[in-house]
Amino acid sequence: MTTDDDSHILRTTSKRLVKGLVIIVGIMIVGTVIALSQWEHMHSVPPQSSKLKPEVDLSNPPGGVAPPVAAKSEAPAAKPKTDATLTILQGAAVQGSPAFNPDQLTVKKGNTILVDNADTMPHTVTNGKGASDATSGKLFDTSIINGGEFKVLETTNVDAGAHPFYCTVHPYMTGTLTVE
Ligand SMILES: [Cu+2]
Numbered sequence: 001m002t003t004d005d006d007s008h009i010l011r012t013t014s015k016r017l018v019k020g021l022v023i024i025v026g027i028m029i030v031g032t033v034i035a036l037s038q039w040e041h042m043h044s045v046p047p048q049s050s051k052l053k054p055e056v057d058l059s060n061p062p063g064g065v066a067p068p069v070a071a072k073s074e075a076p077a078a079k080p081k082t083d084a085t086l087t088i089l090q091g092a093a094v095q096g097s098p099a100f101n102p103d104q105l106t107v108k109k110g111n112t113i114l115v116d117n118a119d120t121m122p123h124t125v126t127n128g129k130g131a132s133d134a135t136s137g138k139l140f141d142t143s144i145i146n147g148g149e150f151k152v153l154e155t156t157n158v159d160a161g162a163h164p165f166y167c168t169v170h171p172y173m174t175g176t177l178t179v180e
Contacts, residue, residue: 082152083111086125088145092173093121099173100125106178109160113153113177120147124168127158131171139163140177155179 012020084107092099107113115125122144128136139158142151158179167173 077150079114079116079150080112080152082114083107085114085116086153086175086177088115088117088119088123088125088167088173090119092119092123092167093170095170095172099167099170100175103175104178105175106180107155109158109179110156113155114150115142115145115153116150117145117147122146122169123173125153125165125175126168127163127165127177129164129174130166131168137168140165144169 084105086105087101089098089101091097105113117123124142124144126137126141127139130136140153140155140163142153145151155177158177160179162176162178164174164176166175
């Protein structure tokens with residue numbers, strides 16, 4: 001016959017075992033009650049990290065079958081068809097990081113450009129070399145585009161030529177729009 005101390009399985013009395021289980025289950029119940037009472041609040045105010053875009057587009061994996069996508073409560077506005085796309089890159093606000101893709105964009109006069117802010121920070125695409133440039137914003141200016149949003153630039157009234165542009169929030173973000 002083995003004593004409780006000898007057993008590798010049961011090193012305590014069943015009475016203490018039950019006591020321990022009651023404590024564990026009790027903690028789980030308290031945790032569940034707290035989580036459920038906060039559920040609506042957590043749902044309406046999700047943590048910032050849940051808004052970050054995954055690096056891989058899960059809805060369209062390369063060479064795979066798309067998994068079912070949970071219905072979103074608020075669908076993002078559909079992006080319009082434009083002649084060109086100018087993407088403001090994620091991390092563009094960090095000085096020295098690539099800001100625009102492409103940063104040298106060439107379009108035909110009259111073309112439309114989708115300016116897509118893929119970053120989480122607000123940015124602009126404003127013609128000129130900086131705030132002190134007298135022509136700043138005179139040819140084209142998206143004004144502030146919040147993170148994850150987009151605007152469409154028209155080039156109907158933009159003269160042919162190479163026009164430098166920058167971001168009024170982060171003037172070190174620069175590029176050139178060439179209109180032919
Ligand atoms: Cu910016």
